[in-house]
Amino acid sequence: MRIADIQFQLSRIPLPGGTWGDQIHTVTHIEIITADVTADDGSTGTGFTHTSGVGGRTILAMLEELRPTLIGGNAHPRSVWHGAWHYLRDNGPGGVTTLALAAVDIALWDLLGRSLNLPLADLLGRVRDRVPLYGSGINLHLSAEEVADQVEGWKRDGYGAAKVKVGKPDVEEDVERLTKIRERVGAFPLAVDANQGWSFPQAAIAAERYAPLDLLWVEEPLRVDDVEGHRRLRERSRIPLGLGENLYTLQQFNQYFINDACDFVQTDVGRIGGITPYMAVADTARAFGLPMTPHFIMELSAHVLCAVPNISWAEMTEGGTLTELGVIEAQPIQNGWFAPRDVPGNGLEFDRGLLKRYAVSGGDVS
Template structure:
């Protein structure tokens, strides 16, 4: 496919409530959205995000450099991009912002290819014709009062969700225990996961992990810094509670080692931070060969597609208040039924933006031809 124009927009959309975890507080997400039009009149759409900072760097990387290079290609597809991206980013590195930029283009290309084949993306990636993925209610909710937390959990239980995750990492661990017990009272035997967002050290995690296991917690997420892979491996040896991590890794070597060395029980690599669908599917296949399940971080609008296409998918993270899904800027999105996520049954990824509403949040825009 020959690309004829590439449009890039940067949008800052307020989250529906203040977001707070053990190490950060923020109130908006930046979304960088790419529209690629091809000579066959098909348009592919891709996107990535930041937690309110760094979006302009991704925007300029795409507009000032990558777009012109990609428009010079006679036949642009995900595998061609996958090979080209190394040379595109050689002088400043492939990790971090470069991977987020890469993801926008990669997703747009997969979208266009699936549309060209008149197939939903999940089918083109190898999924069934009628997929559904187990989903859990997630939340960046450490700032919720105990009563507000319980009320929110009850709301999503009433909506049919059968798995839940909350933030922990209060200065006093007794408060974390209180929150876990209160939520467990509401959800009963349904899985409850907890996320520390790298807020603890190794020694505290060993002590607290044993207590959380006794409380019946389903998994303990990112208890320590993300790149301490040797310590994650030790935690698996010392604790019975399953360990989940991977969302904060941008480095290909670290992402691979996380899986190869079995540093965690549940692999949470983020589709967008990994560099898009092409890269993430490689990790999913590697994890499957080693018996590890995938439960990707965030990005539910595209994560539902890849989870629908693999055998070792465990859970989709539904993050109300922080996602695109309920932001008011989409015309078409995934749906939820009785605790399952269902991708759009349309050619491509099926995510359709309401460009008029989205324009209210526009910070930067450029069209490259």
């Protein structure tokens, strides 16, 4: 089977809640770049990649430049990924390079699953039929009572854990907020996310102050390019570390693994470059005894986790699932668990009308 054609589209989808914010972000839109591939036998597959509102046109331009190198070539995702990565890697081994490759890779896995009449999980090697979820919120702007209500709701709805934002100017305000949540939900597993917003001294102080709260992990306490800082922090902190949503290559993950600087592996299937490199990270994490706990795009991440032995939970980002964004046919959550649709391919049916309505044209992203 060979690639006969591949088409791309960029859409800028407004967040249903208006605005997200944390220590380092203000997000009003999620950009979705779709890839529709057609094989020489007429079979098709659809993939996508995403941004938090910035860089979509750059990714689209990279994909348009890549297209001529793909037409007529082998349609197997693994061979395409490695060849395409070598073609683009002078732009950087990860980042926009891998974000662009994800759209193609996910489309080709969908194509392969559809052509063999297999769901993605079975194509990859299914080990489970459903995946537990944890609730996650962009909630640093909310009051302590509002965040406690949110976490209590996730617990009531059957989620296995919760994650909330931290990073108030005064660490004692964070401690007060977390204490109120802990008092409300008892021993329910609770993680926090600092979004790379601290210096090392700030992170060390926070880890010490948070220790009595029995937290599941502290996520991205430092800049993610600071492997040594995370290693030092993990040595002195009683709280495990989670990271990976802003790592873009297998080699970056491996540096964290070999330096014993990570406990929960939060790979983003879009940012890492698609399903092909995601499975490579999962296999490497398994060798180190670490659980995959992926970031964002739940409906695809959880489908992939059905073929990964070493998992904890997938992330349900409230207000940010593909279903809540309206870009795919709704895929419901059942009592805190996600079971992918039992159909060939990745099971994502995109709302083409909505994507067209929010399509970016003429360079306009207003």
